[in-house]
Amino acid sequence: MSTVNRLNKTQVKAAVRKAIEHSADELIKLARDVYEHPEPGFTEERTAQVVAKALTAAGVNPETGIAITGMKGVRDFGGDGPTVGIIGELDAVKAPGHPAADMTSGAAHACGHHSQLGAMVGAAIGLGIPEVAESLSGRAAFIATPAEEFIDVEMRWGLREAGHLGFLSGKQEMIRLGTFDDVDMAMMIHTSSSKAQRRFIVGGTSNAHVVHYVRFLGKAAHAGGAPHQGVNALQAAMLALSSINTQRETFEAENQTRVHGIITRGGVATNAVPAEVVYEGRVRGRTMEAVDKVSARIEDCYRAGALAMGADLEIVAIPGYLPLENNPDMARVFSANVTAEFGADSLMVQADDVNAGGSTDMGDLSQIMPALHPYVAAADGAGHGIDYVIADYRRAVVDSAVSMALTVVDLLSDGASEARGIIDFHEPALTRQSYVDSQTTRLRKISYHGE
Numbered sequence: 001m002s003t004v005n006r007l008n009k010t011q012v013k014a015a016v017r018k019a020i021e022h023s024a025d026e027l028i029k030l031a032r033d034v035y036e037h038p039e040p041g042f043t044e045e046r047t048a049q050v051v052a053k054a055l056t057a058a059g060v061n062p063e064t065g066i067a068i069t070g071m072k073g074v075r076d077f078g079g080d081g082p083t084v085g086i087i088g089e090l091d092a093v094k095a096p097g098h099p100a101a102d103m104t105s106g107a108a109h110a111c112g113h114h115s116q117l118g119a120m121v122g123a124a125i126g127l128g129i130p131e132v133a134e135s136l137s138g139r140a141a142f143i144a145t146p147a148e149e150f151i152d153v154e155m156r157w158g159l160r161e162a163g164h165l166g167f168l169s170g171k172q173e174m175i176r177l178g179t180f181d182d183v184d185m186a187m188m189i190h191t192s193s194s195k196a197q198r199r200f201i202v203g204g205t206s207n208a209h210v211v212h213y214v215r216f217l218g219k220a221a222h223a224g225g226a227p228h229q230g231v232n233a234l235q236a237a238m239l240a241l242s243s244i245n246t247q248r249e250t251f252e253a254e255n256q257t258r259v260h261g262i263i264t265r266g267g268v269a270t271n272a273v274p275a276e277v278v279y280e281g282r283v284r285g286r287t288m289e290a291v292d293k294v295s296a297r298i299e300d301c302y303r304a305g306a307l308a309m310g311a312d313l314e315i316v317a318i319p320g321y322l323p324l325e326n327n328p329d330m331a332r333v334f335s336a337n338v339t340a341e342f343g344a345d346s347l348m349v350q351a352d353d354v355n356a357g358g359s360t361d362m363g364d365l366s367q368i369m370p371a372l373h374p375y376v377a378a379a380d381g382a383g384h385g386i387d388y389v390i391a392d393y394r395r396a397v398v399d400s401a402v403s404m405a406l407t408v409v410d411l412l413s414d415g416a417s418e419a420r421g422i423i424d425f426h427e428p429a430l431t432r433q434s435y436v437d438s439q440t441t442r443l444r445k446i447s448y449h450g451e
C-alpha cells in the first residue's frame with residue numbers, strides 16, 4: 001500500500017476544517033432557511049427536503065422518509081471500523097409570537113434545532129473530502145431526526161393509532177425501526193443561551209419523563225337552562241389540576257420533579273356544559289423510578305376530578321424520555337478538539353449530575369450506545385420562548401460542524417482505535433431490543449368511571 005501522499009492526522013484535520021470553512025456561508029444560509037420555515041415534529045416535510053438536498057450535494061445520498069420525515073445518509077471511509085452517528089434535529093417547537101413563528105401552526109425554532117442541521121451538513125462536507133477517507137476506518141452516519149419536542153400528543157397518538165408510528169418521538173421511533181442498529185456511537189450539539197461565556201459546554205444530564213394524554217368525558221346539556229342534566233368535564237379537569245398542585249409539597253428536591261401540562265380542548269360552546277376536555281401533561285424526574293412514583297399519584301389526581309363530578313376518564317400514559325448519559329470518553333475526545341481549536345477558555349465542563357430539568361430523546365439513545373450531547377452557547381433568550389434566537393450563527397453552525405467532524409477524525413483514525421476502545425469499554429444500560437420492549441410494556445391505557 002502506498003503511503004506517499006497520505007496525510008498525517010494534523011493535515012487531515014486542517015483539510016476538514018478548510019472544507020467546512022469554505023462552505024460556511026451556505027451552511028448558515030441553510031440554517032436560516034429552515035429557521036424561516038419552522039415545522040413541528042413529524043410534519044417537517046419542507047425541512048427534510050432542504051436537508052436531504054444539502055446532504056446529497058455533500059455526497060451523502062440519504063435514505064428519506066424514515067419515521068415519517070427522518071433521514072440517514074452514510075459515508076463509508078472503508079476499513080472495518082465502527083459507525084459514528086452525527087445527528088441533527090429537524091423539528092421546531094411552538095412559540096406563537098416568536099418573530100419567525102409560522103402564522104398557522106405557531107411553530108418556531110425557539111430551541112435552535114435549525115442550526116443543528118447546518119452543523120450536521122457541515123460535518124458531512126468536512127468528512128467528504130477524499131484525503132479524509134484514506135485516513136479513516138469505518139463510517140459516519142448523518143441522521144436527521146424528527147420530533148424531538150414531545151408536543152402535539154393527540155396528533156401523534158392519532159398517527160400511532162393509524163399505524164404510521166410506533167413510538168411518538170423521532171429518535172425513539174428510529175431506534176424501534178432499526179435506524180440505529182448499524183450505528184455504534186452518536187453525537188450532536190444543541191444550542192444554549194447559557195451566559196457561561198464559554199463556547200461549548202460538555203457534561204450534565206437530563207430528566208426522564210412520562211407523557212399523559214388525558215380525556216375527561218362528561219355530558220353536554222344547556223348551560224343556562226339545564227346544567228343539572230349535564231356532567232361538566234371542565235370542572236373535573238380543573239379539580240384534577242388543583243389536586244395535582246396539592247401534591248407539589250411532596251416532591252423530593254433531589255428528584256428534580258416537574259409536573260406540567262396544557263388543556264388542548266376545554267369545551268366547544270359557551271352555552272353548553274363541556275362534555276370533553278383534553279389535557280396533555282408531563283411528569284419529569286431524575287430517574288424513571290422517581291417519575292413512576294409521582295406519575296402514579298398524578299393519575300390519582302385525574303381520578304379525583306372525575307370522581308367528584310361523576311365524569312369518565314381515559315388516561316394514556318406514554319413512555320417519554322430516559323435520562324441523558326454523556327459518554328466520558330467521547331466527551332474527552334470532543335473537549336480536546338474544542339480546546340485545541342478555540343482555546344482553553346472555550347470549554348465549560350459540567351458535573352455529570354447537573355440537570356436543568358428538561359428532557360431529550362438523545363437520552364434514550366445514550367442508554368443503548370455511547371453518546372454525546374454538548375451545548376454550544378450561541379443563542380439569546382429563553383429556550384422555547386418568543387425571544388430565543390441564534391445570536392451567533394458562525395458559532396452555532398460552523399464551529400459545531402468543525403468540532404464534530406474533528407472528533408470523528410480522532411475516533412476513526414489509526415484503524416479507528418479510539419472508537420473501538422470506547423465501544424469496548426462502554427457498558428450500555430439497555431440493548432436496542434430491551435429498550436423497545438420496555439418502552440412498549442410501559443405504555444398504559446387507564447379507564448375510570450367516576451360516580
Ligand SMILES: [Zn+2]
Nearest residue numbers: 093111149384
Ligand atoms: Zn426544545
Ligand SMILES: [Zn+2]
Nearest residue numbers: 111113148190
Ligand atoms: Zn431542543
